[in-house]
Amino acid sequence: MLRPTLFLLFAGVLQIVSAHFELNYPATRGFDETKEPTFPCGGFDTVQTRTQVPLKNAFVEINSGHTSYSYVVNVVAKNDPATADFSTASELVQVSSGTRSYPQAACLSLNLSNSTSITNGTNATIQVIFNGGDGLLYQCTDVMFVDSAPQFNQSMCVNADGSSTVAASGSSPAVDAKEGKAPSVTVSSSFLLFVIVCVYITV
Ligand SMILES: *[C@@H]1O[C@H](CO)[C@@H](O)[C@H](O)[C@H]1NC(C)=O
Ligand SMILES: *[C@@H]1O[C@H](CO)[C@@H](O)[C@H](O)[C@H]1NC(C)=O
Numbered sequence: 001m002l003r004p005t006l007f008l009l010f011a012g013v014l015q016i017v018s019a020h021f022e023l024n025y026p027a028t029r030g031f032d033e034t035k036e037p038t039f040p041c042g043g044f045d046t047v048q049t050r051t052q053v054p055l056k057n058a059f060v061e062i063n064s065g066h067t068s069y070s071y072v073v074n075v076v077a078k079n080d081p082a083t084a085d086f087s088t089a090s091e092l093v094q095v096s097s098g099t100r101s102y103p104q105a106a107c108l109s110l111n112l113s114n115s116t117s118i119t120n121g122t123n124a125t126i127q128v129i130f131n132g133g134d135g136l137l138y139q140c141t142d143v144m145f146v147d148s149a150p151q152f153n154q155s156m157c158v159n160a161d162g163s164s165t166v167a168a169s170g171s172s173p174a175v176d177a178k179e180g181k182a183p184s185v186t187v188s189s190s191f192l193l194f195v196i197v198c199v200y201i202t203v
């Protein structure tokens with residue numbers, strides 16, 4: 001009787017630790033963890049204030065509660081894309097994809113070369129699709145792509161494992177930041193603690 005209870009406790013704590021993901025930069029349209037599985041934008045279907053994003057060295061910065069995940073970043077180059085646009089091949093352009101094996105801050109570089117229509121002044125919505133193993137999760141941000149975006153904060157491009165943030169466009173790294181290590185240590189040490197407790201009790 002003891003073991004199933006402990007397992008449930010363990011699973012419950014794990015779920016709190018791995019709290020899905022957030023889109024931190026450019027600012028998300030909105031975040032509601034319960035709606036995050038809602039296609040196409042995690043329950044937020046209204047265009048918000050646009051961030052000017054450069055055509056080169058563009059990225060989105062996320063915060064992951066999962067240690068291991070895959071992601072895809074898409075762009076719909078319209079002023080106010082409809083839900084259907086996010087599932088229409090001719091409207092949806094994939095600009096990034098990959099996997100990560102560490103939690104917390106991650107800088108996902110965008111490579112716009114798949115799009116022929118995005119130029120200086122193009123309004124668009126960026127969609128981040130996150131798969132941490134518990135279902136697809138969605139976040140969006142509204143942007144205007146520009147040649148020169150002096151307000152776009154390149155310092156927001158940070159990987160929590162300290163790895164280089166080489167842009168997918170092949171241009172020079174935006175930042176090689178070592179910040180954000182502390183939170184990932186917190187997550188992994190609490191995880192380790194529960195593993196130790198469970199092993200201890202089982203034995
Ligand atoms: C461009 O599109 C192709 C086909 O969908 C895809 O395989 C590739 O990963 C895309 N490139 C980027 C940078 O996302
Ligand atoms: C890009 O667009 C902005 C604003 O629309 C304009 O001021 C700028 O001159 C354009 N840049 C180029 C290289 O066309």
Ligand SMILES: *[C@@H]1O[C@H](CO)[C@@H](O)[C@H](O)[C@H]1NC(C)=O
Pocket residue numbers: 050079121123144
């Ligand atoms: C882009 O969006 C801005 C603000 O949302 C708007 O003022 C502007 O007219 C749009 N540009 C185009 C080319 O539609």
Ligand SMILES: *[C@@H]1O[C@H](CO)[C@@H](O)[C@H](O)[C@H]1NC(C)=O
Pocket residue numbers: 153154155156
């Ligand atoms: C840019 O981002 C960095 C890192 O988060 C932050 O410290 C800095 O204040 C930001 N700069 C601006 C102008 O917002």
Ligand SMILES: *[C@@H]1O[C@H](CO)[C@@H](O)[C@H](O)[C@H]1NC(C)=O
Pocket residue numbers: 111112113114167168169170171
């Ligand atoms: C950018 O994406 C295009 C299309 O998927 C690909 O051919 C190119 O190699 C990519 N560039 C880099 C630096 O990854």
Ligand SMILES: [Cu+2]
Pocket residue numbers: 018019020021065066132134
């Ligand atoms: Cu999750």
